[in-house]
Structure formats: structure tokens, C-alpha cells
Amino acid sequence: MTTAAGAAAHPATVLLGAQAGAVALPVCDHYSGVEARMRKSLALQAEMAQEFGACVFDVTLDCEDGAPAGGEAEHAALVAELALSAVPGARVAARVHPVDHPAFEADVAAIVGRAGARLCHVMVPKVESVHDVARAAQALDAAGAPALPLHALIESPMAVHRAFDIAAHPRVQSLSFGLMDFVSAHGGAIPAGGMGVQGQFSHPLVLRAKLDIASACHASGKVPSHCVVTEFRDAQALRQAATRAARELGYMRMWSIHPDQIRPILQAFAPPPQDIEDAAKIIAAAAGADWAPISFGGQLHDRASYRYYWQTLERAHRTGQVLPSSVQPYFAAPPR
Structure with missing residues (x-):
């Protein structure tokens, strides 16, 4: 049997199943559009x-x-110039105009054509159907970036209805929810409070849309990204929204529109310290048993629960948490 993390087969390779090959992204997506802020x-x-x-x-x-x-x-x-100037290892994306906007093709040609190799993805807003995704993918291909992923912003009732098809497209990594446009698309049927930090978690139509988007993403191994909190000076409201998105609605990522929102989002989406400790112990014990079933804390664990605890450690790593020494070697080198 193997006991050291570096000596065992890598958990990301061993723990195959429904989520094998699922997309993993940083938990915070920070948006800026003014030059100084970018x-x-x-x-x-x-x-x-x-x-x-x-x-x-x-x-x-x-x-x-x-x-x-x-x-x-x-x-x-x-935007192309700034993407090219980013430090090595930076994850920089661009949100272009919608596919039916006159500037869409020029955006893609200028940004992707020049800086596509430095981008981690392109965000396409106001996606209504999988046909919009296909059109965006064709534009990226024409700009010389056939492998560059797409993220789609879902902003209308019809787009929510088609979310499963959109998430299933092979170029799509993530779906984001456009809260304010979604509320506006209802012609006053959803009150303005539905855009606020309280209403967006209580109005049935808004809550249903969030759950549909999350479910569509998880069905295809993609990442659901939660909408903005516009009350960006209210740190407590932001923390509460991020925590609910992560723990109640199944979201794996969230938008930030102000630098002060980044750390609270990281904290909300990070596993609690005790969960990280337990996950490390279970994964280390599982590796020592060559991934056969084990007993831990009086409970049976096998590959189904190992997968969960490995994903806990991955999320801890993506949120900058300090990992126990027993599993640190797994994150020092790519899976083999």
C-alpha cells in the first residue's frame, strides 16, 4: 500500500465518476471596464x-x-493591450459585446485576434440560445483561437429556459446569471426589490432562475457563476449573499464589481477549516488503502465520498487556503 501523497496515484486521476472532467475555475470573477480600474x-x-x-x-x-x-x-x-501586459500566470478574460451588436465581430477580431493566447476565456453577454454560442465560437475560431473557452451570461426568461442546452455546448465553461436584465425582462412583473440583495434570494422567479442555471451547469460539468451584489459598500450583505449562493444554491463562483468584494467572496466560497482538515485526513487514509473503502470517524467511506472530499481540497486550493502537509504534494505537480 502507499502512504505518501506523492507516491500514490493522483486523486484527480483515480476518482473518476460523474464529475470527471468537470471544469474548475477560481471562485471569484472580478469585472472592470474603466482603464484606471482595469x-x-x-x-x-x-x-x-x-x-x-x-x-x-x-x-x-x-x-x-x-x-x-x-x-x-x-x-x-x-483591452487587448492590457491582456498582453498581464504578468505570467494571470487569468485575464474579456467581455465582448453581444453577438447581435454591431461591435461584436470587431471586438473579437481586435481582442482575440491579438491577445487570444493570453486570455483564459471570453464572456459573451445576452446569450439567448445555443445558436448564439455557436456564432461566438465561430468568431473565436476565425480569430485564430479555436480552443479558447466561452462563458455565457444568461439574462432573460427564455435564456433560462434554454440553459441546459447552452451549458451543454462543448465550448462553454460557465454560465453567469444577469440579475438586473433578468428582472427588467419581466416588464414590471418582478418588483425592483428583486434586484436587491434580499429580494434576489426571496422572489420565486429570481430564485427559480438561479437554481435552473446552477442545475444546468452541474448537469454538464460546468461552473455556475452567481450574479453581482450591487450594494458593494455593504460588506455584510455581500458576505451573506456569497455564502447563500455557495451553500444553498450550488454556485461555484461569483462576480465581483469592486475590489472590496473579492476577499469576502473568497472567504464565503472557501471550505471551513475543519472541513479541510477532515478532507485531508480522509484522502490521505484512502490513498494509504489504495482507494479501497475505509472507516473514518465511525463512518464508511469509499470512492463516492472520496470524490467529494477531494473536491473540497481543490476548492480550498482555489481559494488560497493553507492545506495540511499530508495533501500538499498533490498540488505541487499536475496529475499523472
Whole structure:
């Protein structure tokens, strides 16, 4: 039998099953569209990567809301320049205009055509169907980035209805929920409070949409990304929303629109310290038993529960938590 983490087969290789090959992403996706804020976001990302020893959040450079009317081409060129200037190992994405916007093709050509190799993905807003995803994928292919993933922003009742088909597209890594556009799309049927930090967790139509998107993602091994909290100066509200998204609604990621939101999101999506300790002990014991069933704390564990505890350790790593020494070697080298 094997006892050391480095001597055993890697858990990511051994623990196959329904989630084998599922997408894993940083738990925070930080958006900025004004030049000064984009530059500060990239600098903060580099600083926190040094602090945590890993890139713990994505920076998405925004064209849809960031580009001034009539200045779309200049803004796209700036986004490409900033992506190219990011430090090695940085995770930088771009949100382009919707596929039916006149600037969409030019966005992709300017940003992906020039900086596609430095992007981790492209976010496409206002996706209504899998046909929009296919059109976006074709544009990325034409720009010379046939392997670049797509993230889709779901913002209407019809898009929610089609979320399972959209999530199943092979180029899609993640679905995000566009809360404010979703509420507005109901023509006043959902009150304005549905966009607030309380209403978005209590109004039945909003809550149902969030659950449908999360379920669609998990069905295809993709990452559901929770919507913004616009009350960005209310740290307690942000923490509560992030915690509920992670623990009650099945979300694995969340948007940030202000630097002060990043750390609370990391904390909310990180496993509790005791869960990390238990997961490390169970995975170490499982490896020592060559992944046969074991008894731990008076409970039976086998590969089904091993998979859960391994995913707990992966999430801890993605959120910059300190891992117990028994499992640290698993994160020092890629799976074999």
C-alpha cells in the first residue's frame, strides 16, 4: 500500500465518476471596464497571487459596459493591450459585446485576434440560445483561437429556459446569471426589490432562475457563476449573499464589481477549516488503502465520498487556503 501523497496515484486521476472532467475555475470573477480600474485590477490580481501562492480570481476586462458609445474600437484595442501586459500566470478574460451588436465581430477580431493566447476565456453577454454560442465560437475560431473557452451570461426568461442546452455546448465553461436584465425582462412583473440583495434570494422567479442555471451547469460539468451584489459598500450583505449562493444554491463562483468584494467572496466560497482538515485526513487514509473503502470517524467511506472530499481540497486550493502537509504534494505537480 502507499502512504505518501506523492507516491500514490493522483486523486484527480483515480476518482473518476460523474464529475470527471468537470471544469474548475477560481471562485471569484472580478469585472472592470474603466482603464484606471482595469489596470488596478490586474495589479491587485498579481499582488494576491503572490500572497496566496495561486491566482485566486479572474479579471474580466469589460467591453460591453466599459466601452463608450462610438469608442468601441479604441476600447477593444486597450483591452487587448492590457491582456498582453498581464504578468505570467494571470487569468485575464474579456467581455465582448453581444453577438447581435454591431461591435461584436470587431471586438473579437481586435481582442482575440491579438491577445487570444493570453486570455483564459471570453464572456459573451445576452446569450439567448445555443445558436448564439455557436456564432461566438465561430468568431473565436476565425480569430485564430479555436480552443479558447466561452462563458455565457444568461439574462432573460427564455435564456433560462434554454440553459441546459447552452451549458451543454462543448465550448462553454460557465454560465453567469444577469440579475438586473433578468428582472427588467419581466416588464414590471418582478418588483425592483428583486434586484436587491434580499429580494434576489426571496422572489420565486429570481430564485427559480438561479437554481435552473446552477442545475444546468452541474448537469454538464460546468461552473455556475452567481450574479453581482450591487450594494458593494455593504460588506455584510455581500458576505451573506456569497455564502447563500455557495451553500444553498450550488454556485461555484461569483462576480465581483469592486475590489472590496473579492476577499469576502473568497472567504464565503472557501471550505471551513475543519472541513479541510477532515478532507485531508480522509484522502490521505484512502490513498494509504489504495482507494479501497475505509472507516473514518465511525463512518464508511469509499470512492463516492472520496470524490467529494477531494473536491473540497481543490476548492480550498482555489481559494488560497493553507492545506495540511499530508495533501500538499498533490498540488505541487499536475496529475499523472
